[in-house]
Amino acid sequence: MIEPHPHSHFLLLLLPFFFIALPAASNDSTYPNCPSYKCGDVPISYPFWINDSESTTQFCGYQGFGINCSPILNEIVPEIRLGGDSYHVQWIFPESRKISLVDEDVLTVRPGPDRCPRVRHRINLQTLPLNYTSHNVNITFHFGCIECPDFATEIQCFERKSCLQIMNNGTDESDWDEFSCTGDVVTTVIRDNINRILPNLSTTFGDALRLGFELEWWRMDDCDKCEESGGRCGHHNIAGFICFCSDGTTNKDYCKGTRQNLRMKLVIGVGSALLAVVVIFIIYCIFKSPSSNWVASLKHKTEDDRNVEAFIMKYGALSTKRYKYCDIKEMTNSFQIKLGYGGFGTVFKGKLSDGRLVAVKVLNSSKANGQEFINEVASIGRTAHVNIVTLLGFCFENKKRALVYEYMPNGSLEKFIHSHERMETSEHIGVKRLYEIALGIANGLDYMYRGCNTRILHLDIKPHNILLDEDFCPKIADFGLAKLYSRKESIVSMLEARGTIGYIAPEIYNKNFGGVSHKSDVYSYGMLILEMVGGRKNIDAGVGSGRTSEIYFPDWIYSRLNKDEFLLDSLKTPEENDYARKMTIVGLWCIQPAPNQRPSIDKVIEMLEGSMEALEVPPKPIFSSPPRSPATIYSRTSESITEIT
Template sequence: MSLFGGSDNLSNHSDFSTTICHLHCQMTHFLIAAITITGIGVLIILALCFKKRLSSDNSTVFWKKKCKDYQNIEAFLRNYGSLAPKRYNYSDIKRMTNSFKHKLGEGGSGGVYKGKLLDGRNVAVKVLNGSKGNGEDFINEVASISRTSHVNIVGLFGYCFESQGRALIYEFVPNGSLEKFIYEKYSTNKQLKWEKLYQIALGIARGLEYLHRGCSTRILHFDIKPHNILLDEDFCPKISDFGLAKICPRKESIISMTGARGTVGYIAPEVFCRHFGEVSHKSDVYSYGMMVLEMVGGRKNVDDGVGRTSEIYFPYWIYERLELDEEVELQGIENEEDNACVRKMIIVSLWCIQTSPSSRPAMSRVVEMLEGSLDSFQFPPKPFISSPRSEAVDSVTS
């Protein structure tokens, strides 16, 4: 027994107290950590739930804000009733396109995909850009094409209008757009014979005549260009893409527009400047004329890549050739029949691109001219705003 036994007991008691204190601190830290982790977990769960709810709400709000006329479009589709084509769900669109596997092309309003209906028919499905427009292009397409039934107008089989996306289902046209067969840069494609080009120009003219006069209402397309002309297996042309179209009463033609619409190079002067006249069906006539001149020239009407300055603006160059009664020197002219087709297309086009809308023929007259004899043709006035060569080139290029 030690004389300092009391001190040993005190030391043992101190060690025990230290251990208890240490355990107590560990337990406290553990509890604090557990509470913190639990709190963080609860907060994360709440945040995820809130985010999901907010995302769902925002998605609906965003869709309705983005398409300000969402309810109007739905009302339009209801009011159209049996006149509207079949409505599909977005899941149907994914199924018929095999989840958008085969892309046919890309347009200004969205991508186009090959699809197949349940009855086996091939279709072209245009998925409209969700980030573009307020639904006007969708209404224009449904309202205009569903009113038509003509061999030279593309058929509309159905549509989809949901928050997931909007889509239009057209007949499938295997040869694609006209531009692939008229521009020299597409050298991989077989160049069409002049007789075939002439028949395509005539078919497009008949389609436009139908839109302007053959429907219950007059339809103005406002975007006639090679990209919007589709060719079937027999190269029969079909006018497509009515996203910029305007519908007006059959007896009326002049319409009001707040801004220019169309594609540069094909827009009639009065569409971007009312000084030249009123906007009407004659604006489509101008676009048609510019397009047919590109079919004749095999290139864009304005081409800075040509060798001679006088050839930069093809309509000016071709007019000079005719005015001087010179050979147009175009490739592929093999006989008098080809020459007659080419001269018809050129003279009709020059009439169509007259600066003043009142000087342009209606599409019914265009069809008559193309089907008629060259002997009955009058030589058109110079259709350009500026006759000096350099000014004409600078004006068109700018």
């Protein structure tokens, strides 16, 4: 007779909890009114929906995001209408909120040496919540021209002479007047696809058109309450906007009465799922080692907590003070004055017992995976430099984590460099002070790279993350994305892209440009000081309206520089103009596409401090298309402190 295992009776008692846990964890995500579909080989899911798939009177998804399943040549092809034109849906990526499209017009012409896929219209996104992604580049077609200029490529397969130009190349529309073209169209393609065919662009440009372009979507404003309550946004022809709830009901604005229920269901579901995992772990421990030691294994803290605690013990000698959470509440007066916010935390104004003002960043418990906490303490805790913000202390009590910084009364640099915000500030920053701020930031970066025993790569240099003290001395802040590496290393290993679009170096998201190094921060610094000189955001560099708004920020900078125009309206003297031109030329060197073409940060300082006559204007590369929306964060969403005032 086989003897039962010593813990088999206990195991039998736990098994019912395991089977109860499974349905509790799996029934929470059902949306009867928002099913997923498949159109051809492409899965269609929220916020997209199939036209006529549910009802002719209502749908679950965003307005304008309806997909038509059209039979073409014995195939079912998903199509979406944008501005009255049809685009084939190649794929939808819900995780990254991206959709890949190709213009139907360019697919109707079969490939061949004498058949040109003619682009007949611009892409019109209307008011839909869609942007172009950073992977795109604009190309302009000029049709029926007398000749093609040397900055454009002649298309050889059209009957009348036509030209193709990538990203305007810093030219103005007036530069085309003498060529008497009869029409022009701007469209968008994937940058990597156009780069692959550059040597034969005149004959193979159609390949890039047929591979399409990328868009990304964001949450619509009137959807906030609905989606925050766990619902899905939709529309009814008579009632207008409606919110579909997970229990099958609908409401006019959000899932009323279900917010707490949803949270409770989530807690129960997650708790039940965790219970199931614990039961499986217990079963494993019982059969693996039937001793009393298996009970002790259940008391272990999470890996995240262990990592943070191990870090604190290892770097306990750092000159940062550890506070209790009750101390954090006291110094912020129970979090009364909010200074800014981000994806990983909110910043509050506080006061220490000795009267010093501080900025306290409280990390969100829902996103506090410990890595940003470690990044901030490990990087800033190692530094002591006038141009790097000082970390005065931290708090770590389970999931309650906070960082205490010195207070910066003048807030972030952003509000002082953008023209529409400059007018609202009480004190005007002249170009000489901007130059001094730029030099201070460069000195801070130089210290991070050469002055520390362990090098620090910031990876998120931008105006938001440059704080100004009472004397307008700049201090680099927000090291949540920072990477530490030894002085023996020159290239940093990264598993995923991180940084802010508009400032992120090309090599971070495309390894073909080179390895990630301190030159990546040099690129971001270059974009930053060009913004300081240009007086406007590089991600919103349009001037005027129409096609002019397509001009990429560095293209605009090159154009003004070559015309010897003042880049700031407030410049009045040759000395001020010299400061502006020096910052401009240095910035353009810093944003060269390949890392080996950019100067090191110590060379940047040398160029800024040197004479204007010694500076040469760098060669003008083909720039990438900027995103069409406010800055988006790679690897985290709007984590940086938006403003500290």
